[in-house]
Amino acid sequence: MNPQIVSTTETVDFVFFFIFGISAIMLLGITAAMVYFVVRYNRKRHPHPTSDKASNLTLEVVWTVIPSILVMGMFYYGWAGYLALRNVPEGALVVKATGRMWSWSFEYANGKLSDKLYVPAGQPVKVDIHSTDVLHSFYIPAFRVKRDAVPGLESHVWFNAEQPGSYDIFCAEYCGVAHAAMISTVEALTPHEFEEWYRGEPAAAEADEGEALLTRFGCIGCHSLDGSKKVGPTFQGLFGSSREVLSAGQKRTLTADEEYLKRSILEPAADIVEGFPPAMPAYQGQISEFELEEIIEYFKRMAGAKKTQSLGEQLMLRQGCVGCHSTDGSKSVGPTLKGVFGRQVKVLRDGKELTIEADEQYLRQSLIQPQADQVQGYPPIMPTFGALPEEEIEALVEYLKTLQ
Structure with missing residues (x-):
């Protein structure tokens, strides 16, 4: 098997079906022979043994040679498949994957960072695997690759995503309380799309520097940025808030x-927030003073943004909007509110299908007269909010504009 022309999926699948086929044939053959002998040589028919055969050289040769050939065949294809999985094709894109409790982060040769593994479809990709804390296991079922991430030891896998698409990444080794949430994806893009993504600015410049650091250190694997519940x-709204802790x-x-x-990052066991497990690792010695300051400044900016948006967000909660509309893109009873402002929306107006832009006027009307434009694919069950004061309508619209 040439690893440069055979994908990891084809390699593993061939060996699996080869061994499975042999096992199935052996199972059927042994079962059939067993049934035949039970019937043919039933004790009721032959109460006394009559055979005087001491040996049968032909049978002994057959049941020795055939199993040996089968076992050696399984060994050969298994070994060839293992070599194909370990020998990385030339020209492979190299990406560093770092596992930590409880997230994956990916670093590219140009310094770009991501919490998802972006790859070009049709090109081999080598993933160098590291762990910063405990034992993890890097597992991509779609490409049949799995390799342990051991602290202090570098290992690798390679694969080739032949078609664009999104493929799950799991941790296949129990690594603590949030092991099941240690999930990411391989995002296979067309070569042109990947080139555009890859040649863009590094992640630290793409987004807020503090947010990029939270991604790099795996913080968002346990802590959400949108208020949703996670391990931590x-x-x-963290900065300036009150915390009930155990010290x-x-x-x-x-x-x-x-x-x-600062204390929560460097010595997280000092103050444990009530209701959450003391599972966070200490970052003393792992994070620089500059990086620590950047993260804290990011929390401050988040808190400032929270204050300007608080009225609209509080109204969303008070009026029960989040019961039917998600703010993170997930599916719910009504359309998600993430990215709603400026989005092209297909609606039914007076029985006619229209595509309109969700501008300020549309958002206001959707609150005051939700039955006027029914978003296709969703039931017409939203109540009207026409009794709300003008300033509250304005606050809701302004908040919706920030959900990008």
């Missing part, structure tokens, strides 16, 4: 100021 407390077994209330945030 959400980062939304040396004693309950107390702290303010999430700079000192608290």
Whole structure:
């Protein structure tokens, strides 16, 4: 098997079906022979043994040679398949994958960082696997590759995503309380799309520097940015908020100021937020002072944004909007509100199908007269909010504009 022309999927599938086929044939043959002998040589028919045969050289040769050939065949194809999985084709794109409790991060040769593995379809990709804390296992079922991520040891896998698409990445080794949430994806793009993504600015410049650092250190694997529940407390509105914590077994209330945030990153076991497990690893010695300051500044900016948006968000919660509309793109009873402002929406107006832009006027009308334009694919069950004061309607619209 030439690893340059045979994909990992084809390699593993061939060996699997080869061994499965032999096993199935052996099972059927042994079962058939067993049934035949049970019937043919039933004790009721032959109460006394009559055979005087001491040996049969032909049978002994057959049941020795045939199993040996089968076992050697399985060994050969298994070994050839293993070599194909370990020998990386020339010209493979190299990406560094880092596993930590409980997320994957990916770093490219140009310094670009991502929490998803972006690859060009049709090109081999070598993934160098590392772990910063405990034992993990890098597993992509679609490409039949799995390799342990061992602290202090570098290993690798390679694969070739022949078609564009999204493919799951799991951790296949129990690594702690949020092991099941250690999930990412391979995003296979067309070569042109990947080139555009890859040649863009590094992740730290693409987004906020603080957010890029949270991705690099795996923080968003346990802490959400949008208020949703995860293993650890959400980062939304963190700076300046009050925290009920356990410090040396004693309950107390702290303010999430700079000192608290630094201590929570460097010595997370010092103050455990009530209701959450003491599972966060310490970053003392792993993060520089500059990076620590950038993360704290990011939390401050998040808190500032939260204050300007708080009225609209509070109204969303108070009026029950989040019961039917998600803010993260997930499917719910009504259309998601993520990216709603400026989106092209297919609606039914007076029985006619139209495509309109969700501008400020559309958002206002959707709150005051939701039955006027029915978004296709969703039931007409939203109540009207025409009784809301003008300033609250305005606050809701302004908040919706920020959900990008």
